[in-house]
Amino acid sequence: MIYITGDTHGKFERIEQFCGKFKTSREDILIILGDAGINFFGWVKDHVKKEFLETLPITFFVFMEIMSRDRRQ
Helix, strand or coil: CEEEECCCCCCCHHHHHHHHHHCCCCCCEEEEEECCCCCCCCCHHHHHHHHHHHHCCCEEEEEECCCCCCCCC
């Protein structure tokens, strides 16, 4: 099954609950659109989030939102 959700802002408790409620498996796919809150800077907090997501019984596809701000404004 394929599921889609919007911004998670780095809070994955509802994803964990969703996996339990619907008894997902690694064959299921969850697409996260927008701000997933999973940065790729290599910071410890990001590594911890990724390790947690690896424990969930679902496969993730994340389409990240890139925001550009002109700092002169």
